[in-house]
Amino acid sequence: MSPFFSNKKLIVLLASIIVLVALIGFSIKQQTKMTWAEEFVHDTVGWFQQIFNRPAQYVAGFFETIEDIENTYKENRALKANLDNYASVVQENQQVKQENHELKKELHLLNDPSLHDYTKHPALVIARSYDNWNQMITINKGAQDGIKSGMAVITPDGFVGKVTKVSQFTSNVMLVTDSSNDNQIASMIQDKKQNIYGMIEGYDPKKNVLSFNKVPVKSKIKKGQTVVTSGLGGVFPRGLVIGKVKDVKTDQYGLTKNVEVTPSAKINDLTNVIVVERHATTVKGG
Amino acid sequence: MKHVKLFLILFVLFLIQGTVMTVFSPEWFGYHLMIIPHFVFAAVMLVAFFLNQGTAVKYGAVFGFLIDIIYTNVWGVYAFCIAFTAYLLSYLTKIFHMNLFVVFIISMIGVCLLELEVYGIYSIVGLTNIPFVHFLEYRLPPTAVLNGVFTIIAFYPLRRFLERMREETIEE
Helix, strand or coil, X not given: CCXXXXXXXXXXXXXXXXXXXXXXXXHHHCCCCCCHHHHHHHHHHHHHHHHHHHHHHHHHHHXXXXXXXXXXXXXXHHHHHHHHHHHHHHHHHHHHHHHHHHHHHHHCCCCCCCCCCEEEEEEEEEEECCCCCCCEEEECCCHHHCCCCCCEEECCCCEEEEEEEECCCCEEEEECCCCCCCCEEEEEEECCCCEEEEEEEEEECCCXXXXXXXXXXXCCCCCCCEEEECCCCCCCCCCCEEEEEEEEEECCCCCEEEEEEEECXXXXXXXXXXXXXXXXXXXXXX | CHHHHHHHHHHHHXXXXXXXHHHCCHHHHCCCXXXXXXXXXXXXXXXHHHCCHHHHHXXXXXXXXXXXXXXXXXXXXXXXXXXXXXXXXHHHHHCCCCCHHHHHHHHHHHHHHHHHHHHHHHHHHCCCCCCHHHHHHHHHHHHHHHHHHHHHHHHHHHHHHHHHHHHHHHHC
């Protein structure tokens, strides 16, 4: 008699495989809405996670401070070099803003919120999916704080991801580095003459680049240009910085260009994030 | 009472592998290795070796499902893989005498098995596009070593706790 699989055990094994497949199918299909039981689990665990996370963050913050002190001199020199431009840029910015305001007034456009406008909800990262397959973080703001699924999440450096599931006091954020199929962002490169539109889809962990696809083949893209969200996906505001162009290639059929983009946010090291709610009306399923 | 304690121990490990370890991830220090903590699984293996098979499978399924709900988008993968791997490995208690060294080796093998199972399922579902060679090179060895080291640290306290628990259940 085999000790591993007698008849009864084999049946149990097969039954559990069937349950597994059913669960996988169920959970992949059901994407944004949470049942009350799921919300309960998320909120309870989230509470414990906050307790555990704070001390760890403090210790990590201490090491970061040491690193900061080491870099201060170098940073200071670079900043001083930039400072000369600062005053003139501020002046120019103010002028442009005023002009824009007046022009809008003349056109009676002031009451419509522009695609650029958004409200910020600051949040703390309380956990991160530890297996590298799921690129997901949990934050300590939920439906009670006005978070809705689909909202963009950023850091001061740039775009990080989008809210996928919301419970009452916590929510899950899928990072741009996640390789699941529905992780796409409508984005663009702002040029002086015209905008170049495309989609961010997919991430290459080896090179640390996002791929910016479906770009018209005739568009002229230079290295170092900034890629921002276009706001045409229906949920994100326009103009959130995603990253910088690293390399440009034509795709295998020669119809579109594939652009490699280095993300500007430090996605491996997230502690504080900002959830962004846009003022323009949002479209479902964006 | 002892079951409550065991549950709490596993729950704390579950929290540690999600919060504390990601703060100190190696990528944070600039290395490209992927080290994945599977502390709950390592503890479940010790339960399988020193308490009994049924309890290990039960706890493995429950905490695996918790991991699925909290940390992943797909349900049931960790629940199945942790319970199944712990079940298979528990038969090794009949062949080997479970001392520190043997448990260390078996836990490394077990973690590799678990990683392979999860990688297999995820790549079937289409959730990962990391090539297999890359997985073997950068992910499997450091992960196995980290969890092996964790097993060494947890071995004596957990074994004492589990053996006492076993005596109690036999007395009852």
